[in-house]
Amino acid sequence: MFKRISVQHLATGMYIYEMCGPWMSHPFWRRAFLLTSLADLQRLRQSPVTEVWIDTRRGKDIPPDVPCVVWDPQKGSPQAVPVAPPPQPQASINTTPATLGKELNQAIALCEQSREAMLDMFSEARMGSAISMDMAETLVNEITGSVLRNPDALLSVARLKTADNYTYMHSVAVSGLMVALARNLGMDEAQARRAGLAGLLHDLGKARMDPAILNKPGKLNDAEFAHMQGHPRASYEMLLGSEGIDEAVLDACLHHHERMDGRGYPDGLAGENISLLARMTAICDVYDAITSDRPYKKGWPPSVSLKRMAEWTDTHLDKRLFETFVRTVGIYPVGSLVRLQSGRLAVVSEPSTKSLTAPRVVAFYCTKSEKLLNPQLLDLAQTRQDRIVAQEDPANWPFTNLDSLWHKGAAATA
Known part of the structure; x- marks a missing residue:
């Protein structure tokens, strides 16, 4: 479905199908593209273009209370959609946890x-x-x-x-x-x-x-x-x-x-x-x-x-x-290197909502055997078998992949 909207209601993630007006009135060499850059969004808002057609099948849709003209090629001519007055800009922010x-x-x-x-x-x-x-x-x-x-x-x-x-x-x-x-x-x-x-x-x-x-x-x-x-x-x-x-x-x-x-x-x-x-x-x-x-x-x-x-x-x-x-x-921010009571080293992958001292961590190294381990995701707030006993300075260890470890640990909680 295509919708004609004001450029003021554009947002990153929307697919621009066509810009209304002469092709020389906008600053882009393309007429259709996925809007991913905030800088491009600002350039478009500062151009003479005031309205664009977006393709909601290929990008984000507008909120239901944004004024627009809707065109479904299978249902005939474009039709204006009556809506309530648009909200303040901040109301469109998605804050769902x-x-x-x-x-x-x-x-x-x-x-x-x-x-x-x-x-x-x-x-x-x-x-x-x-x-x-x-x-x-x-x-x-x-x-x-x-x-x-x-x-x-x-x-x-x-x-x-x-x-x-x-x-x-x-x-x-x-x-x-x-x-x-x-x-x-x-x-x-x-x-x-x-x-x-x-x-x-x-x-x-x-x-x-x-x-x-x-x-x-x-x-x-x-x-x-x-x-x-x-x-x-x-x-x-x-x-x-x-x-x-x-x-x-x-x-x-x-x-x-x-x-x-x-x-x-x-x-x-x-x-x-x-x-x-x-x-x-x-x-x-x-x-x-x-x-x-x-x-x-x-x-x-x-x-x-x-x-x-x-x-x-x-x-x-x-x-x-x-x-x-x-x-x-957090006391142990994401990316922090910590030593566990078990003797393992771990990198913090996510703070806990239950305890500042018991975040989720990825354990990956045994200090007793001095060997790398298969990375293991631990929720220290949910287990009594291990806990943080010290913070470690990464400079004292030859690890170069701490960031990738916490990334993987975080992704596992999605």
Whole structure:
């Protein structure tokens, strides 16, 4: 069945059968294709094309309350379908809870789309173009939907970034962490999306920083560090003229490097003088930064990172918010290497909803015999035969397949 809809109701996953208007009015060389890229969606919305025909047999359908014209070739001419007024954009977000295994593939695809969208956004920022809030809000809606369905899928996948795409994927990861933290703080969906937007845009000012300094594979000298300290204000100034930008989001972009003891930058704010959204962004920003591989250092394991961050509360980070953040990502975040009482090593594949200390794990190595084992999925909340006795630093072991192990373990729970 074919449906003619406004481009404002398009979403990734829909199959575009035809674009209404002259072929030269749209930015694509194809007239029919599966819409998979958020960047392509934004390009289409900014083109002169206002309506498209979608083929619901080859892609996602629209929600039932979206206005459209329906055409079934077997039943004659196109017919307008009377519907109620369209809902607010956020109402279309699918937030139905999903297992980690079920959400994982969607999260992988979303991360790839997000990387392309952020690459475009940073490119526009470097050229001095106005930042499109439509693209950012569309991306945040997708991130929010994934996190609300299952936070561990997107947060785990977004952590697996490379040095080449760090700047772009860091923004996506912080956005997802912000949404998850907001929900654990009791914020509603609209507030969670605002938090996600702050996370997505907080480092946009790095587009104006010297690339040689931004990507330097070593410690910055004083002059280089002073240069990088300009990125929060650059983010603020770049976004200040954007239509519809939230003041709280602007403030978080400007002040996410402030510290609780007043020794941060750019304004030396302290304690409660730092906004809630900025204090949240500081925590999520630090966590993703120190767990990620960078040109000058290898990322710390998630569990080690949480221990280090706990030492920085009250001086750098808000202690109360950090306690909620730990509950958000779990004591043993997905991908953590742990030692079991049985002497086996295991990688965490999914947190437990019943116990922070008893996640699902994939056991794969025996420390007693020093031999690899056939990977075994264990739900530690359901068994009394084994438990976690210690966290392990992967750097102390010659394993290179931990990520593939937890992926397989997660997929087994779908």
